[in-house]
Amino acid sequence: MSLRSEHSRRSILAGMGIAAVGLTFGLEGCSKEKTAVADGEEAKLNFYTWDTYIGKTTLSDFRAKTGIDVNMSLFATNDELFAKLKAGNPGFDVIVPSNEFVQRMSEADMLMPLDHAKIPNFKNVEKAFLDPPYDPGRKWSMPYTWLVLGIGYRKSKVQGVPDSWKYLFDSDQYKGRIALLSESADLIRLGARYLGHSVNGIDQATIDQVTAMFIKQKPNIKAFHEDNGQDMLLAGDVDLVLEYNGDIAQIMTEDPDIDFIVPKEGSLLNSDTLCIPKGAPRPNNAHAFINYLLDAKAGAEIAETISYPTPNAAARALMPESYRNNPVIFPSGIGFDRSEFGKFEGAAQQSAFETAMTKIRAA
Template identity: 30%
Template sequence: MIGTLRVWAGALCAGVVMLVGCSDKAPEQVLYFYNWSEYMPQSVLDDFRKETGIRVVYTTYDSNEAMYARLRLLDSSNAYDLAVPSTYYVSKMRAEGLLQPIDRSRLTHFEQLDPHLVDQAYDPGSQYSVPYLWGTTGMAVNTAVIDAGSVDGWADLWRPELKGRVLLTNDVREVFHLGLRVLGYSGNSTDEAEIAAAYQKLKTLLPSVRAFNSDAPRMPFLEGEADIGVIWNGELVMAQEDMPALQYLYPKEGAVVWVDSFVIPKNARNADAAHQFIDFALRPEIAARISEEIGYATPNLVARDLLPDAVRNNPASYPTDADLEQAEFQTDVGEALLVYERYWELLKAGK
């Protein structure tokens, strides 16, 4: 009986070994990446998978508000591993405990980043964010229809002959920035009276507004629906490939300057893969490819030197000091954001 048991046990062990041998392939690693629309070349995601074996599940949003609201709702069973909030939302999410620290020892190219874009007030010590791309929000002008010399600032959007031809982004802070700056206030105002005044000013612009678009702001210009309006510099650079007459303007009242950064949500399922992807994207040759294809400026100084002269010297992507003289970085406005959002909803509702 004992011998029979030994034979049965040996056969069972052999079967277990066979089963293990048949399934010794490690489970596929997945990185859940939440990013802006059209903000990462597919070729970069493909090359990352080829090198690491990590598959990227890529989901997009069209505003910081949408990104923030979704990340707050998710738990560790369905969380994202990587996201790309803009400047002031890094500060907000950090303060609310929605982010985990980034292990800089795992980022071999961090020291190549422009020192002007790290260790900023929105993330002192760059503990929770790593710059991905930076840029500006300014004006697009279709010079085939509008004399470029006749336009120099946000206030021109109110010209009566432009009724129905103006594009705004679907972004509360950017739209209120232009309203505030036209009135002589800071785009980072926390004064409710100033925000209310900007709302009243923006209400008078509504008859001229063709659309609010943050999915692909260049498309209303390419489709002939808009001739002037608010746009991100990289979107304009992409649009110029098909529409050379579209020009980028730094408004005299001041453009918006922002940095979009990689962050790892606190409840990320695969923080290890997130670190690997950040380090991959920071490689000079990868960062240069992203900048050239997407149209926004790379924060990697070594990568800039790899760019073609036509890209590196394009003021739409890489502004001069004079271009940014009146520009403002977006900052966290704290509880005043609720005031902005209240007036934003009224504005969008046409009230």
């Protein structure tokens, strides 16, 4: 997988290149050269994460501090991550699944319980992230970033503030100027939220109702995007887009005509996390790396680079006011207050979401 130059939730550091010490793109050859060991472990670590979802100097700083080389491999989706480890861990020490997949992977016995004694920087985490519903007590995961879906829009092209999902899901007011996220679970859940339901526990009748709504709306939709909706908005291809707050925050620095809102009906929260997969060859190094990523200074460097909201209170305190008080990076208001984390509710439910999306695309 190569680095992409466009902005994306998963592709943020266009100028990063491959300068970080120890950075590779695959496991091949990454652990053949033996180096000094600590606690009986080779001074290496295999990190499996999203595309350029790290600070510019994080890996080299970690190496300077610990002597441990980090070899970074990339995945594009949670499904890819899950499939890669389902048949057995090929050698990864730290992975970055999203919240639903923490639950899914722990239930499938694919994760190693964390030793909190080896992660003293857990004390830096915001109170709201200490005991999430997808991982009570943080047995399996540590928080890395969080994000919320909402509407990115071009102010000069939209009348007022588009404070409802209706503008995207159930109206022809901006026909041909709308882009929706193509991920099936996110789209169906948000459609259900617009219709007054929780994003969890959605029954088949509601899925069918949401499917019919999107099929009716489809002539008004320009594209179902692959998490590059912010690029379409920035380029002027669309005027309203379903996207993550971090993505829109990034392009707002380039174009003051762009803004973001979490619709009043509420939305879907996500959190990307740090986990140790079962069978990790270097669990001590893994704990050390996770602890380092939760360090205040390291966390601030990551947040400064990727422009996503950090759950690290100590890191946030080191950031400039323009970050700490940015209402897009850290949303508030009725829509945000009504937002929920999605739960993994089994393969059958996921299949139902995918079937619905197939019907929408085929209509």
